[in-house]
Amino acid sequence: MTGKTHLMGGIATATVVATYTEYDPVLFIAAGAIGGLIPDICHGGSKIGRRFPLLSKIINSIFGHRTFTHSLLFIVVMRFVLTMFITNQSIIMGVLAGMVSHFVLDAMTKNGIKLFYPVNITVRFPVTTRTGGAVEHVVLLVLTIVTIYYGKDIISTPLF
Template identity: 60%
Template sequence: MTGKTHIIGGLAASLAFAQVTSYDPVLLVGAGVIGAVLPDICHGGSKIGRAFPVVSKVINKIFGHRSFTHSLLFLVLIAVFMDSFVTNEAVIAGILVGMGSHLVLDMATKNGIKLLFPLTIRVRFPITTRTGGTVEHVVLTALSLLSVYFGYEAFGYYL
């Protein structure tokens, strides 16, 4: 999936999660968007890879693309790290929800992800699409509509 689909996916997922929690929706959603792009730190051409080119290059050299940073192991390590250093639960939850949305979206691509890294098994859905294709644009549109719906639910009381 492309960066914009991951961003909208993280936005939709964190807005949906805001419906069932009492976390500050602004912090939750902001962190959700960051978490949604974080796994692509392993790809130098990604939004986050371009922001942190040295880190991206090192991670890619060691692990490659869609392996360690697209795994449950990475998700757990980030959770443990944040639990030790981040004091705001809304930020922690948002990052993890955003990362989860990224993994789910990339499992919908033909290449899938190494969800169970260090095992080399690629995990993908039975029906997949190619990155940037027509189906991805349909998914992006659906996620955008869900973001508006969940956004109104989460922030409607501010209006």
């Protein structure tokens, strides 16, 4: 999937979860957007890879693409790292929710992901799509509609 779809996936996932939890919706959704992009740090051409090219190059040279940064192990590592520096659970859990959305979206592609890294098993949906294809545009549209549908409840709720 492309960066815009991952970004919207993180936002949509966080918006839905924020509707049913007590997390600060603004922080949770913003963190979800970031989390939706983080796993692609292993790809130099990604939105986040272009932002942090040296880190991206190092991670890619060690692990390759869609391996460690697309795994359950990475979720555990990120949870640990985030709790070392951030105390706000809305931010921590928002980032993790966005990362999970990224995994689901990439599992919809033909290449899939190494969800159980370092075990070399590729996880993908039975029916897959091509990155940047027409189906991805439909997925992006659905994610946008989901965000609007659930976001209306958040907007109507007083924040203070």
